[in-house]
Amino acid sequence: MRHSPLIVGPRPDLAKLSWMARMLRNCTSERYKVNKGRMVRLAEYSRDCLIALREETGIVYADRQKGTLQLFRTQKQVDAADKDIAVLREGGVRFELLDREGCLAAEPGLRGAAQRIAGGLRLPGDETGDCFAFTTALAELARAAGVAFRMGVSVRRLHRSGGRITAVETDEGMIEGDAFVVALGPYAPALLRPLGLRLPVYPVKGYSITLPITDASRAPQSTVMDETYKIAITRLGDRIRAGGMAELRGFDKSLPPRREATLHHSVGDLFRGAADHSDSSFWCGLRPMTPDGTPIIGRAGADNLWLNTGHGTLGWTMATGSGKVLADLVSGRPAAIESADLGYDRYLPATARGRTRPDSLRPAHG
Numbered sequence: 001m002r003h004s005p006l007i008v009g010p011r012p013d014l015a016k017l018s019w020m021a022r023m024l025r026n027c028t029s030e031r032y033k034v035n036k037g038r039m040v041r042l043a044e045y046s047r048d049c050l051i052a053l054r055e056e057t058g059i060v061y062a063d064r065q066k067g068t069l070q071l072f073r074t075q076k077q078v079d080a081a082d083k084d085i086a087v088l089r090e091g092g093v094r095f096e097l098l099d100r101e102g103c104l105a106a107e108p109g110l111r112g113a114a115q116r117i118a119g120g121l122r123l124p125g126d127e128t129g130d131c132f133a134f135t136t137a138l139a140e141l142a143r144a145a146g147v148a149f150r151m152g153v154s155v156r157r158l159h160r161s162g163g164r165i166t167a168v169e170t171d172e173g174m175i176e177g178d179a180f181v182v183a184l185g186p187y188a189p190a191l192l193r194p195l196g197l198r199l200p201v202y203p204v205k206g207y208s209i210t211l212p213i214t215d216a217s218r219a220p221q222s223t224v225m226d227e228t229y230k231i232a233i234t235r236l237g238d239r240i241r242a243g244g245m246a247e248l249r250g251f252d253k254s255l256p257p258r259r260e261a262t263l264h265h266s267v268g269d270l271f272r273g274a275a276d277h278s279d280s281s282f283w284c285g286l287r288p289m290t291p292d293g294t295p296i297i298g299r300a301g302a303d304n305l306w307l308n309t310g311h312g313t314l315g316w317t318m319a320t321g322s323g324k325v326l327a328d329l330v331s332g333r334p335a336a337i338e339s340a341d342l343g344y345d346r347y348l349p350a351t352a353r354g355r356t357r358p359d360s361l362r363p364a365h366g
């Protein structure tokens with residue numbers, strides 16, 4: 001495809017090949033159901049936590065509570081939604097399967113693209129917002145509550161002694177602590193490898209553009225997910241952000257104009273005349289992706305070492321719930337949702353599960 005949603009870099013790379021093989025093993029209906037079920041559980045809980053956080057703190061981040069719409073351009077895509085719907089039903093998630101008219105009623109800005117729409121799956125309970133505004137505001141709240149942030153400091157390694165982490169070594173010295181949480185996204189495996197942990201987290205690159213809205217009546221109301229190109233087009237106040245694509249190319253952070261063109265194509269095709277395409281900013285990021293799509297949350301490698309990574313394409317969606325689950329576990333409280341199947345243990349052979357000794361921490365594959 002000229003505007004492909006998936007790009008695999010040609011350079012052979014053992015980590016990439018091993019990750020892809022494990023990912024492919026998860027591409028069965030049975031595994032999909034298990035993995036999607038875990039993610040829906042965590043995402044639903046996260047939304048509850050986010051609503052509670054908003055009520056408690058009044059945090060503002062261009063948030064909108066207008067649902068999201070997965071847009072299908074072909075009947076084949078409409079039919080394939082059956083699998084998603086089964087999982088949504090099982091998880092008790094509200095949804096609406098819409099025809100073309102239904103899509104236009106939910107997102108009137110799509111009028112100009114009506115002929116290209118076959119249908120859509122709307123999740124009325126979904127929310128959207130500006131992640132940068134959210135994290136910045138959250139950091140301020142955390143600071144006021146006594147959290148010290150050390151920006152621009154690099155973690156070099158963890159020191160372990162007698163089954164416990166004693167300190168984290170940084171480029172600005174050692175930091176001691178009672179408990180340590182690794183949340184380094186795709187960089188987590190490198191830090192944990194010397195401890196015998198083989199985290200199957202690979203950087204999956206994505207791109208986004210942000211454009212000023214010039215005609216609000218043609219712009220999205222909320223988020224429209226263009227299923228054909230796997231691009232999410234979101235309204236952020238008076239801007240549109242379009243993000244997506246999955247590129248497997250290691251830690252490369254270059255910005256090829258071809259990828260930018262794909263994002264412009266999707267936005268222009270669905271929301272013609274909504275935004276100024278000549279005034280856009282282009283960005284890329286590396287998503288920390290596990291081969292089963294589910295993040296890794298829980299204790300591993302030492303009595304006081306905790307992991308919170310591998311959230312892939314849904315890091316913000318699952319953020320508040322992941323944080324809450326982890327805070328509960330670190331504090332010795334039971335988490336409000338089932339969390340045993342979110343841990344690193346699921347990658348270990350059955351005989352090694354539940355142990356934290358370094359020599360038992362070899363995953364079953366790769």
Ligand SMILES: Cc1cc2nc3c(=O)[nH]c(=O)nc-3n(C[C@H](O)[C@H](O)[C@H](O)COP(=O)(O)OP(=O)(O)OC[C@H]3O[C@@H](n4cnc5c(N)ncnc54)[C@H](O)[C@@H]3O)c2cc1C
Pocket residue numbers: 153154155156183184185186187188205206207208232243244284285286287288308309310311312313314315316317318
């Ligand atoms: C284009 C694009 C669009 C996306 N859209 C969405 C979306 O709509 N909804 C959604 O839920 N998710 C989305 N995501 C996914 C989301 O961004 C990720 O899941 C999320 O950022 C993962 O968060 P994280 O904190 O685990 O890792 P990261 O965001 O990768 O953060 C890890 C941090 O650790 C730091 N770090 C790494 N190594 C070290 C070290 N040695 N010392 C000190 N610091 C270190 C890094 O600098 C970084 O700040 C999108 C991603 C991309 C690329």
